[in-house]
Amino acid sequence: MRLRRPRGGFTLLEFLVFAVLVLLVSTFALPRALEPRLALAEEQGLGYLGMVLNAERAWQRLSGEAVPLGRLAVEAPPAPLGSPNLHRVLFPPALIVDAAGIGHRGGYRYRLVRSEGRWIGCWAWPSLPGYSGRRTYYADFGSARIHEWKGELESGGPPQGPPAPARLGPPLTPGR
Numbered sequence: 001m002r003l004r005r006p007r008g009g010f011t012l013l014e015f016l017v018f019a020v021l022v023l024l025v026s027t028f029a030l031p032r033a034l035e036p037r038l039a040l041a042e043e044q045g046l047g048y049l050g051m052v053l054n055a056e057r058a059w060q061r062l063s064g065e066a067v068p069l070g071r072l073a074v075e076a077p078p079a080p081l082g083s084p085n086l087h088r089v090l091f092p093p094a095l096i097v098d099a100a101g102i103g104h105r106g107g108y109r110y111r112l113v114r115s116e117g118r119w120i121g122c123w124a125w126p127s128l129p130g131y132s133g134r135r136t137y138y139a140d141f142g143s144a145r146i147h148e149w150k151g152e153l154e155s156g157g158p159p160q161g162p163p164a165p166a167r168l169g170p171p172l173t174p175g176r
Contacts, residue, residue, distance in 0.1 A: 034131075041126070042133045045108035046172065048095075049124040049146055052103075052110060053139040056119065066119035066141070069112055070097040102157075107132030113162050123149075123158045137172070138163050145171040 010018075052072070059077040060066050067075075073095040096104045103110035104127065113121040121140045126133030136149040136158055148169040149158060 038131075038133060041107040042135050044106045045124050045126070045133055045135075046137055046146065048105055048108065049110065049122060049137050049139050052122050052124075053141065053144060053146065056112075056122070056141055057144060060141075068101055068119070069095065069103045069110060069122075070101065073097055073103065109157060111157065113138075113160075115162060121162055125153060125157050129153060138168065143171075147171055 052069070055072055055077075056066060059072065062077045094105055095110070098104065101111065107127050108124050109127055111123045112119045113123065120142060121138055123136070123138055125136040136151075136153060137146055138149050138158070139146045140162075147163075149163055149167055150169055151158070151163065151167040
């Protein structure tokens with residue numbers, strides 16, 4: 001009678017225990033590990049929206065006109081001779097603007113809002129909701145305030161026009 005030699009490897013039970021442990025870790029630990037990254041992405045999105053707000057207001061103050069994101073991202077506003085280049089002061093590079101006029105940077109998308117022929121505000125929403133951020137913001141150029149929007153995102157992002165006031169949270173930034 002021959003004796004069987006024990007083979008190396010895992011038993012089915014050991015493999016199942018390992019699989020359950022991996023599943024538990026991915027279910028509970030991974031989302032908690034991503035929380036700081038989400039908070040950072042939201043903070044950067046809000047900060048960049050503030051830069052868009054300040055740059056647009058400065059451009060309007062200097063030239064009397066508002067400009068789309070594509071120009072705001074690559075041109076300096078006309079300034080009096082001897083004044084510093086406001087493009088470098090107010091608006092950092094690295095905003096990618098697509099053919100639809102939507103800016104992309106740091107996990108967020110940015111779209112200006114037009115009403116009656118004027119730019120009146122700017123939306124900022126996560127490129128990948130839940131992964132690059134959870135919060136959507138609206139910057140109102142008239143009051144110089146940024147609000148969190150409490151509505152649901154549509155498939156293409158937030159609404160095309162300005163938000164309904166009832167859907168805006170309290171200002172996240174002081175006004176002028």
